[in-house]
Every structure is written in C-alpha cells, then in structure tokens.
Amino acid sequence: MARKFFVGGNWKCNGTTEEVKKIVTKLNEAEVPSEDVVEVVVSPPFVFLTLVKSLLRSDFHVAAQNCWVRKGGAFTGEVSAEMLVNLNIPWVVIGHSERRALLNESNEFVGDKVAYALSQGLKVIACIGETLEQRESGSTMTVVAAQTKAIADKVTNWENVVLAYEPVWAIGTGKVATPAQAQEVHCELRKWLHDNVGAGVAASTRIIYGGSVNGANCKELAAQPDVDGFLVGGASLKPEFIDIIKAAT
Ligand code: PEP
Numbered sequence: 001m002a003r004k005f006f007v008g009g010n011w012k013c014n015g016t017t018e019e020v021k022k023i024v025t026k027l028n029e030a031e032v033p034s035e036d037v038v039e040v041v042v043s044p045p046f047v048f049l050t051l052v053k054s055l056l057r058s059d060f061h062v063a064a065q066n067c068w069v070r071k072g073g074a075f076t077g078e079v080s081a082e083m084l085v086n087l088n089i090p091w092v093v094i095g096h097s098e099r100r101a102l103l104n105e106s107n108e109f110v111g112d113k114v115a116y117a118l119s120q121g122l123k124v125i126a127c128i129g130e131t132l133e134q135r136e137s138g139s140t141m142t143v144v145a146a147q148t149k150a151i152a153d154k155v156t157n158w159e160n161v162v163l164a165y166e167p168v169w170a171i172g173t174g175k176v177a178t179p180a181q182a183q184e185v186h187c188e189l190r191k192w193l194h195d196n197v198g199a200g201v202a203a204s205t206r207i208i209y210g211g212s213v214n215g216a217n218c219k220e221l222a223a224q225p226d227v228d229g230f231l232v233g234g235a236s237l238k239p240e241f242i243d244i245i246k247a248a249t
Pocket of ligand 1: 010012166170171172173174210211212213231232233234235
C-alpha cells in the first residue's frame with residue numbers, strides 16, 4: 001500500500017509573532033510537490049496556532065505540540081484535545097522525547113494521551129526513540145517496541161496515527177542517524193506492527209524519522225524504503241525546510 005510522504009515541522013518553544021509571520025510567508029511562497037504527493041504539517045507553540053492556521057496556505061496543516069491526557073477541566077496550564085478540535089487544529093504531536101525526558105511522561109501516559117486525542121478526532125504524530133545509552137547497550141528495539149506497545153495497547157484504529165522514530169541522541173545534536181540506521185529501526189518497527197497489531201496497519205502506517213534532518217541529508221534518508229517522511233526540529237525554522245519537503249520527489 002502506498003504511504004504518502006509526510007513532513008512535519010516542530011517549531012518547539014521558539015518564535016515571536018513577527019518571526020512566525022516571516023516563516024509562514026516563506027512557506028506560502030514555496031513551490032513544493034502537491035498535497036497528493038507530500039503531506040506537510042507545521043507545529044508552532046500553542047500561542048501561535050490560530051495565527052499560523054489563519055495565515056498558512058491551505059495545502060499545509062498545523063499541529064499542536066501536546067495536549068492534555070483526558071477531558072479538560074481543573075488542570076491549570078494544560079490545553080485539552082477538545083480545545084484543539086474546537087479551533088479546527090487537526091494534528092497533535094504526542095510523546096516528544098523532550099517531554100518524556102524533561103516532564104517525565106511515561107510510556108503509559110503517552111499511550112493514554114494518544115488514545116484520548118484520537119478519540120476526540122485529532123490526528124496524532126506519536127514520537128518514540130531510544131537514548132544514546134540505550135543504543136550503545138543494544139536495547140534500541142526493546143525500548144522502541146515498549147514505547148510502541150504502550151500506544152498499541154490503547155489504540156485500535158491506526159488510520160490517524162503517524163509514528164515518528166526520533167532517536168534521542170540525534171535530536172538537536174547535529175548527529176543524524178545514517179540512512180542504514182534509520183532504515184533498520186523503521187523496518188523492525190514495521191515488523192513489530194505486523195506481528196503485534198496487524199498486516200494492514202504495518203503496511204499503511206507512516207513511520208517517519210526525526211533527529212537532525214536537514215537539507216543536505218534528507219534525500220538519502222527519504223530514499224530508504226521504510227522511511228515515510230520526517231519530523232524536523234531546528235531545520236523547520238529555516239529555508240531548508242522547503243528542500244526537506246521536496247525530498248520525497
Ligand atoms: C524534533 O524536535 O523533533 C527534532 C527532530 O529536532 P531536530 O530536527 O532539531 O533534531
């Protein structure tokens with residue numbers, strides 16, 4: 001089954017109104033393959049979501065960087081899935097390694113969040129990935145399988161899930177995984193989905209790579225058979241994001 005190439009831009013906790021407007025202007029001017037070929041989703045901080053959505057070209061979409069694990073209410077500082085739906089924000093990033101590490105989000109908590117966001121009608125970019133220590137001790141697959149299982153335990157319909165494999169040692173470090181390293185984990189993850197969820201889900205779920213992707217390394221990574229796109233951090237704030245969007249073609 002053909003999987004449409006997916007390119008997400010995670011702007012993290014960056015930007016002012018002026019900077020955000022400049023980035024959106026550049027994106028709006030860019031000549032990129034059509035929506036039938038590549039799905040583009042940018043993820044600004046919460047406070048800029050509606051501004052970006054109102055200014056952004058209609059063939060690109062927006063994602064929140066997080067949402068609350070259950071229905072909203074007395075949870076000061078949180079943003080609920082219902083609120084995102086109310087604002088017509090179609091996507092949410094869940095389980096980013098920065099949140100797992102800095103805010104102690106566990107596999108189970110991430111699984112619950114993914115399930116709740118999906119139940120409210122959001123589409124989810126679910127992030128998984130091992131630390132350098134885990135890779136060096138040979139436990140990469142055990143770690144990412146456990147992270148994926150915590151999601152699979154709670155999710156029955158994978159149609160609106162994109163799985164982002166983001167090795168922690170590659171995020172924001174400039175140390176990108178080699179195409180072979182990325183392909184190896186993506187292939188194993190697809191096999192895991194096949195064996196534990198089903199052949200259809202394994203064939204259709206997009207598994208994207210994140211971690212120091214840039215304009216120079218994206219083509220070779222995109223050429224790997226199980227790399228279905230990217231989640232891009234630092235480079236999504238720069239003009240080279242356009243080259244990354246074009247990497248599929
Ligand atoms: C990310 O934050 O998801 C990411 C992949 O960051 P970077 O591209 O900067 O490594």
